[in-house]
Amino acid sequence: MPITILTVDDEPVQRRLAREALTRAGYRVAEAESGEAALQSLADTSTAAIDLVLLDLMMPGMDGLETLAAMREQGFDQPVIVLTAKGGMDSVIAAMRAGAFDYVVKPVAPERLRTCVHDALKVQERITTPRRRPAASPSAITGFDNLTSRSEAMTRVITIAKKAAASNIPVIIEGESGVGKERLARAIANASDRSRKKFVTVNCGAIPENLVESILFGHEKGAFTGATERQIGKFVEADDGTLFLDEIGDLPLDAQVKLLRAVQEGEVDAVGARQTKKVDVRFISATHHDLVSAVQAGRFREDLYYRLSVFPIRMPPLRERREDIAPLAEQFTRSFVRSEGAGHIKGIERGALNLLMRYDWPGNIRQLENTIFRAVVLAEGPHLTEADFPQIATQLGSPPAEQERSHAAERHMEMVLQSPSELGDLQRAAKALRLADQQPSSDDMGSELTDGFLAALDSEGDVRALAEIEEEMIRFAIDHYGGQMSEVARRLGIGRSTLYRKLKEFGIDPEIIRDAG
Template sequence: MARSVLIVDDDPVQRRLLEAAVSKAGHAVITADSGEAGLSALERSDIGVVILDLVMPGMDGLQVLERMREREIEIPVIVQTSKGSIDTAVSAMRAGAFDFVVKPASPERLQVAVANAMKVESFGGEAKRAKKGTAGSLTFADIVTGSPSMQRVITLARKAAGSSIPILIEGESGSGKEVIARAIQAESTRRSKAFVTVNCGAIPDNLVESILFGHEKGSFTGATEKHVGKFVEANGGTLFLDEIGDLPLDVQVKLLRAVQEGEVDPVGARQTVKVDIRLISATHRDLLQRVEDGKFREDLFYRLNVFPIYVPPLRDRREDIPRLVQHFISRVGPAETRGRVNGISPTALAMLQSYDWPGNIRQLENAIFRAVVLAEGSLLTENEFPQIRAQVDGIDITAADTAPAPPPSPATAAADTSLQRVEEAVVQPAEQREAAEPDTSDAPFGFLQVLDARGNMRTLAEIEHEVIRRAIDHYKGQMSEVARRLGIGRSTLYRKLKEMGITPEEERSERLAS
């Protein structure tokens, strides 16, 4: 049975237009007039794709995306945005949007976006089941890396596997904290026992205690059956508490006792239950800062932080990206495309390496999965990553909506704000600038003078101008390489050159003639 398309929009006219376009393509449609109603529909109905308006009263589209991520609802989301709302679209992609359309979206554009999202979603279930089936057997040898920083992580984790002391794994979301935890379990003396995971950030506050420690039948409204809790489930094995920093303070007290005494108090029970577990915690938060802010107990922090391990983000180990890309292609390709996709083009790989991946390995894996499913040829190209490319090169949201709809791939992250530059610098008249500019013609390569001939600081516009000129000369006019090395998109580079009144060819000619 085909899964439905959920339309979330507070505008009744827009809902009817979207419903007509989607229904015409043969999809069943469910509508919701608010973010809250949309989340409720996701829990009640069998949804395959969500079309989400970003601007709504109450819970807006970005908040809906955040709630979906917290609840681990991995359904493709197509967001609607107004023309010119580039920042909002970028934020939506960072939050996990699959694709975006600009209002008013043509029925054809919308239908193609939904069809591509449905195609990806249909392949997703089998991939997740295959991944789940192999997760428990993961070892350190299975971790795909060659970077020195990750080798140090593995060395530490191997040492930790030989003991039963509590481990705290820190690192950004998606950086591979659970992978390290599973590898520790697989090489420990508890390798044949249970490995139980709990995402503390995805559990409602009023249910955390019951889920962790269990409850007796009738102990509270809705407790129709006895529940043993995750600590008891993990007895003899390993308990992995992900996002430990999100635990409520009152639950932290009970967790401290469980760690210290090796026993838990189920809700409504008359006696404690002894447990023997290996505790591994993980967080993307700065726990020490939360201790200082009064949001995390200091005594619990030191109990958990006996053996800390920090997993670096993917942007700090870009040398791992080629290995990871090929690994994900080889794992997804045979199952989803009968081996048709077997590699990636050099330009596409260079683009992926230049991206900062705020969602880390999880984001890269999702991007490769979607690209493989949607690819037409045997090699992945830049065309299979349209929104990643948009964030590397600079987003043109209008062009993306009016062009023949390319196969969308996930854009789970926004352009790095560090790429923003001063846009309205005051430029001196030419004669004043020539009098004040320093003569750097005889300066050694790499030398950049920040003071002018009068001893005053040069403006940011002047320094930026010189850096761009030198980069074009150094990389022999290869604009993609210039943009990548400067940390900006090609469209941004060409815009700056236009503002400066120069072209790459003119710039190189001037340099060669001098």
């Protein structure tokens, strides 16, 4: 069955360009002129299911970011590639953080668009296909030795957690979403005297409010409408073991009252039961909320807070433990190489690790893990490189390496040094580089172009920095073509947007150069 892509753009010309590029690649294309129309198309069960959305960020009415947010709120999880005009990187970064897979710049380059779509669908297929994961449960393999702790902040956390594991004291782990609170909880449980007992997890924020009591404490058959069989509840299931109450701050106030009694007395009342049941449970809780503020605001019971937070541990966000980013990335790479059967990947390059270490990771370890997963699925070379992390490069404000790769003309100065025959009018500069290298002279080793020849060596006889040569080449071209910027860009083999970015980068004023010429 053909893959269907929904293009969302208020400009008919842009929709046509995208439709032609995608149709040639064998995709079925549906179109929407607005965000509102896109949501209707996604919800319309009478039409073909949408596999991917190509979404323009700048539209009247509901713009791209609002449309993307509405898609996620309504449960539409299709991969999204955003369209942006030149210079709209702030919106692109916001879209990436909201969950967009990648972006393309208008006017759409067909090959770039087809590559983005192929990569997005490839990752989506891997996510929805059952993974070949190890059979062992996380509880069986997670210990303190499995927690990466090269940073001082994480080393302190593990030292404190080991002390907590030596007793049955109630522990609460505080930290942002994705920092690894459950992994730490499992490590504590596995280092305790209950290591061979059950580790039962309850996500308090994911339980419907009307089912909290039944899920935590159980119910008898016929206790309420829909109770067709008896359920023992999580407390009884965790008897003699550890109960991990994740996102405890999201528990409704009514349920907090009954939870307090269970924690204090070690007794639970199943819904519809005639008598209580004694349980012996070790409590570990976790939250991304500031529970002290929640107590002050009346959203969390003060007595329950003090019962659960006898031993608080704060998990630092990944941006506060940057020393751990590289080893975590290497660990995830090895793991996904095994599980995804990507034996051609031997590791991750230092340049890519440096890129990952510069990023702040608002989604913390979970986001890093997902990013490595995407890279492993899409990588074709023997190592993960910066080009395999385009979203991170985008959010750091630098253009993704894969986009640069698809626009090879932007690397014109590198081509001057490596393959001058491809650059037409720049051959004279390449020849000058060779001549200057072979016959250096004091006149040619300055920082100016003389009669169209560019010095390759500085006054000390060392090869000059590529940026210096690039700047002088641009200055020379502006002077040579009388400030005709379209001609300058064409002769240098780069786009006008790239040329103007270079002018800004080097502080070049074309008017001054033209007037001086």
